[in-house]
Amino acid sequence: xxxxQKEQRRQKLRWRIRTTISGTASKPRLSVFRSxxxxxxxxxxxxxxxxxxxxxxxxKDIFSAxxxxxxxxxxxxxxxxxxAKAAGIETCIFDRGGYLYHGRVKSLxxxxxxxxxxx
Numbered sequence: 439x440x441x442x443q444k445e446q447r448r449q450k451l452r453w454r455i456r457t458t459i460s461g462t463a464s465k466p467r468l469s470v471f472r473s474x475x476x477x478x479x480x481x482x483x484x485x486x487x488x489x490x491x492x493x494x495x496x497x498k499d500i501f502s503a504x505x506x507x508x509x510x511x512x513x514x515x516x517x518x519x520x521x522a523k524a525a526g527i528e529t530c531i532f533d534r535g536g537y538l539y540h541g542r543v544k545s546l547x548x549x550x551x552x553x554x555x556x557x
Contacts, residue, residue: 452536459533460484468518468530468550468557470543477511477542479518479550481530491521511542512549519553529556 439447461467466481480492495501495510503513522530537543550557 448536450536455533455536459531461531463490464529466490466527466530467533468555469533470535470537470546472535472537472542475507477507477514477546479514479546481518481522481525481527490527491518491525493518493521508542508545511545512552515546515549515551516553518546519550519555522555523553528554532557 459467461482461484463483463485466483469480469482471478476495478492478494478496481490482488483490493500493514495507495514497517500510500513500517503510505513522528532547534543539547547557
């Protein structure tokens with residue numbers, strides 16, 4: 439499958455997911471973006487359009503800890519959960535962003551659950 443078709447497929451899935459999922463200040467949306475090299479996650483309040491907390495595998499403390507991409511994704515989830523707790527957030531809605539719930543995306547979700555987020 440050519441890359442353009444892959445991106446279009448993911449966008450269709452993403453839009454379909456976003457029609458049913460929306461975050462609020464009390465229960466934000468945990469949005470995931472996965473590139474070939476890194477992974478990014480943020481808690482978004484869709485009513486105001488604000489990011490409440492974020493984490494990525496490009497941060498120095500996560501990147502310098504080493505490990506493969508799946509292990510770094512779990513660390514991103516744990517760091518995001520800690521930042522969410524500091525912001526007073528305990529529950530969220532998981533938005534996989536059109537990616538399969540497998541590998542790095544699943545690892546990030548498991549890390550966030552270990553850190554104390556509920557979804």
